[in-house]
Amino acid sequence: MSSSTESPTPSATEEDDAARIGLGQRLGSAQLVTAPYPPLVINEVDADTAGTDTQEFVEIFDGGAGNTPLDGHVLVFFNGGNADNASYETIDLTGYSTNAEGYFVIGNAGVPNVGRVFASNGLQNEAAAVALYRAGAADFGNGTAPTTQGLVDAVVYDTNDGDDADLLAALGQSVQWNEDQNGDKDGHSNARDPGGSGEFLAQAPTPGAPNDAPPPAPATPRQVYISEIQGTPKTQTTASFGDAGTSPLLGQNVTIQGVVTATFPDLKGFFVQEEASDSDGDDQSSEGIFVYAPGGFTPREGYRVSVTGTVDENFGMTQIDDDNGLFSIEVIDDGDNLDLIDVPVIDRSDYGGNEEITALEQFEGMKIAFAQEMVVSEYFELARYGQVTLYESERPYQYTQLNEPDVAGYEAHLDALASKRIILDDGNNFQNAATPDGAIFHPQPDGFGTGTQGVNFFRGGDVIEDLTGVLHWSWAGSRGTDAWRLRPTEADPVEFTPSNLRSDAPEDVGGSLKVGSFNVLNYFTTLDDGTGQTTTGQNPRGAHSAAELQRQTDKIVEALVTMDAQVVGLLEIENDEGAATAALVEALNARLGTDSYAYVDTGIIGTDAIKVALIYDQAQVRPVGDFAILDGSVDPRFLDGANRPALAQTFEEIGTTGTFTAAVNHLKSKGSVANGDVAAGDGAGNNDQIRTDAAEALVDWLATDPTGSGDADYMILGDLNAYAKEDPIDAIIEGADDSIGTEDDYVDLLAAHQGEAAYSYLFDGQLGTLDYALANKSLASQVTGATAWHINADEVPLVDYNDDILDAEERSFEEEPSGNDLYEANAFRASDHDPLVVGLDLAPSFNFVAGHDRFEFLYGTSGRDLIESKGGWLDIVIGGGDADRFVFGDETANGRREREVILGYEAGLDEIDLGGASIRKVRGFGNNLQIELDGDRDMIFLTGVGDIDDVTFLNDEGLAFV
Structure with missing residues (x-):
């Protein structure tokens, strides 16, 4: 300027x-x-x-x-x-x-x-x-x-x-x-x-006109009971707040006497309750009230006080304040007088919805207690507004997790939930503000941190017995509506009883091979710091700094190590040429001290900022053939502008030779609307038809054997963004013939092995499965178990990878406060979805032909054979007419030189497993090869092939020519 x-x-x-x-x-x-x-x-x-x-x-x-x-x-x-x-x-x-x-x-x-x-x-x-x-x-x-x-x-x-x-x-x-x-x-x-x-x-506003003169002197206050101020449905008016009960003494100057039940400096006031001896005995009128006293004296809990002020309404909550300039507070007794009040004990479900202002109006401002256990059910707002959502007796499930979508049923479900819900709140109503250092109210008295469950931290499913506090009608956080909330007092702090203990490892699922699915919540190596975009030209969504990325990586790696799955489908990986997946695999191998894990190198898949990926333990399994991608170019029903393209790869378990095909998916979310596919109000949410079309395209595609494996075993993995009873899941279960009860049906493995209690995700305080492992019947018979490892859905977001630095582009509530121990390099809250683990005992795809430690002839069959010689100075091996595997495990380092002759090796079909041995040199003789190995300098003679490049070695990447 x-x-x-x-x-x-x-x-x-x-x-x-x-x-x-x-x-x-x-x-x-x-x-x-x-x-x-x-x-x-x-x-x-x-x-x-x-x-x-x-x-x-x-x-x-x-x-x-x-x-x-x-x-x-x-x-x-x-x-x-x-x-x-x-x-x-x-x-x-x-x-x-x-x-x-x-x-x-x-x-x-x-x-x-x-x-x-x-x-x-x-x-x-x-x-x-x-x-x-x-x-x-x-x-x-x-x-x-x-x-x-x-x-x-x-x-x-x-x-x-x-x-x-x-x-x-x-x-x-x-x-x-x-x-x-x-x-x-x-x-x-x-x-x-x-x-x-x-x-x-x-x-009162006077736009374009003279301002009003100062108001006349207020009327002289009169002594009243709190119940007179609160009134009953017969005496209250509703002109100001619709159905809300407005005080019959609104605007009048009054004096009350009562016992201070709770003080909240952040709310700039305190609650007062009438002594039991002065109660009006009417269950329809409240005996408690909030006193708004900004900047003034705040009395302690238990004091008996006299308060003079004006009766007012603040967003439906009756209060006494200084509206007319006659405000005063007098302490009558500075002792503990809490035994002078009655504390009603109520059943939460006997009253209306938590967002209905009339539901608990008769207890407004009073100290109350709940008769039933209240269960911790939602905690996303803990760091944002200091609030936790509790439900009476048990955690609820999403309607369509247990029921077919239905408009009337869904409305009844929501009504029932509302009457069982209460918000447990601290005294801070700041929205999305950075949490002050160390100031996380729950669990009392020391705030949230690491240490002992129930004392230092709580999880979803933990319970509160004899929950007691003052009842306050106020704004309900991110849901954007007002609601009833209970604010604990010093005299009755909240105690969390552990009921859902952490598990250090997934439940044992058995099997010789484990398969996992894990939504890793936006794992990006491109930092979300405002300095750049992803390879697909979009804003990154993950860590905001290198420090946060390291913390995120450590948590995910710990989860993967403990899952110990040999094939894992990953979701919400940065959609790039492979850098993000490679970085995660590199960190995983470094943690294990091996180079076991590798990834299917797909490059960019689709146009979204995120993609699906597959990693695998190459010491245990190997990819068979090429991967395949399902997108809109393959089937127009698969809308890849909304769904992430699916990835399929066939794997062979090296130890058993069994094979199966894993197909990883991430279907369109229920959030933003695509192609006008809005929610029908039946519980299925937005984009249900888009997900259903994609599911039908998926099973039809897999029925064509897109990887060319020739094997009938398929497993669908990933985040399908649909709960168990919704149409997309039904479409997959019915298989390609769209008919239930036939041979191409799929089985929901988590439901089959965990029952209706299965869940992998928490949203709006309700549990459900968005993450799936579905096997077709052929593969389902080889499944030994399936589980969800609850390391994420049950954990408060405070313990995620975010640090206490507010980085560029980071939302204020994501910054963790200093002062409490929150971050640990463990698996808990590595993401927001729980990982799944499935156990398999795959049927061998080879016929076994085993030799002995002596000279012998070994003959293959007309099918696929795995022929393993056991030593001897000379073995003559004759494969059959199909693809065969010749194994040299025991004889390459036993202290003596041995020879093996393979007659009629078929290039492009047969393969050789050297058992980790290295090739010393190769000599060709026309249409025959002589291969000398390191160690004992054993010899392999191949007939029918004259070029080493025509020989397929199972451990090809491990060959070392001397």
Whole structure:
């Protein structure tokens, strides 16, 4: 901004102001008006209105001169919520003027007398400012820091937020005005005192009209019982809050006496409950109330107090506050008087939905207890709002996990859940704010950390017995609605009883071979730090720093090591040429101290930022043939703009020669809508048809043997984003013939081996299986077990890989607080999906022909043979007519030189397993080969092949020619 000689403060006299105007100096691109005119002030600001803020405005006043041009002025909005208090909106006032009475209103379209419109919800509600400058719009682009240069007037305001000292100083102000100073932020604006005090008063808005005079002196308070204030359905009114019970004494000045049951500095108040001796005995009226006392004295729990103030309603919650300026708190007894109150014990399910304001109205503000155990069911909001969702008696399941989709059934399911739910909350209602160091309220008393379950941390499924606290109707976090919540007290802290203990390893699934499926929650080696995009031209989604990536890698690797699966389908891997998968495999091998694991090198698959992948233990299995990809080019029903392309690969278990084909999938989520496939309200969510079409295409594709294996064993792995009773799962179970009960059916292995209690994912406090291993009947008979290892769904996100540094592009609630031990390089909360593990005893695909330690002839069959000689100075081996494998395991290092002659080796069919031995040299004799091995310098003679390149070695990558 160009320099100016204007005064740095808005408090100059009218003479100075007129003189400055007459200077005609330029500020940036704005030409100042040369003719003198009356000084302008910001006369009224209304930043917080009911609902979605459609009545916001800023009023400019010229002192009553009228018709004052506003040319050369801009109105600038500054956001105190930003670190630098930068501007976020600039409104050019050139071409406008005040009306005949001297007012000009800038506001939302529905504001009376508005002269210049800005968008609804356009004014920040937190600590923020509006400022009037002599300048041009170009001088205040978004992101401009506040300044006093060219400043005409400024108002710094808030709605019950702390003072922003930097913003005040930057605009030369000394007071930050609270729009909620009378407890009615939705119904009041900040208006300049018409009496000339220079203060801003909270009053009913008067856009384009004179501000109201100060209110008359309040009426003398009268002594009442809390139950009189709360009222009953017969005495309450509902004019202000729809069906909410509004106090029959609303707006009256009262004095109450009672016992303090809980204090919450973050809520700027405390709860008071009537002594049992003064109860009205009516179950329909509450005996408790919240006292809003910002900045005042806060009494301790158990004190008997007398409180004088005004009866008010705050978003449906009845309270006593300082609305009329007569507020006082007197301590009658500073001892522990909690035994003077009654604490009702209730069954949660006897009352209505947790989001229904009338459900628990008769207990509003009271200390209550629940008769049943309450079970920890949702904890995603713990670091965001300090809240945990509890359900009566047991954890609920998603409706379509146990039931076929149905509109009426789903609605009844949601209603039933709502009546069993309560939110356990601390005293902090800040949304998405960085959690203060060490300040994670649950579990009491020391906050969340590592250590002992139930004391230092809890898991989903842990229980709370005799849950006690004060009942508060308030905002319900990310769900965007108000709800009932229980706030614990010092006298009755919450105790978490472990009921769902951590398991250090998956349940034993048996078998000689294990197969896994693991959604690794956006494993990207391209950092999400705002500096670059992925290979597919999209924003990365994973770790925000190299430190976080290392922590993420360590957790995933620990999970993979403990799973000990020889084939693993991975989901949400960065879609690149292979760097992310390779990095994970490299870390896995480093952790194991071997080079066992490898990955199927697919390169980029599809166009999404993420893809599916396959890793395998090459000491135990080997890929057979090439991989295959299913996308829209293969079957138009498979919409790969929504679903991630499927990956199929056939594997052979080296020890048994058994084979199977793994097909890894990640179908479209239930979140954002694709192709207009919106939820039908039956519980299946968005994109159900897209997932169903993809599932049908998948089983049809696998029926064609896309990898050319010739083997009938198939396993579908991955995140299908559908619960167990939804159409996509039904479509897979029915197989390619779309008919249940036939030979091509698939079996849901987790359901078959774990029953209806199976789950792998938690969403909105409800369990279900989004992750699957489904085997066709041919393979299902070879399955020895299947399990989900609950290391993620049951764990609070606080223990994930995020660190306590707020990196670029990182959301504030992802930053972990310092002060508590949260991160451990273990498998817990490596992702948000639980990994699955399946055990297999594969049927051999070879006929075994075993030799002895002597000279002999070994004959193969007409089928596939595995012919293993056991030594002897000479063996003559004759394969059959199919693909055969010749094994040299025991005889290559037994201390004597031996020879083996393979008659009629068939190039392209037969293969040789050297058992880890290396080839020393090769000699060709026409259509025959002589191969000499290291060690005992054993000899292999092949007839029917004259070039070593025509020989297939099972351990080809391990060959070492000397």
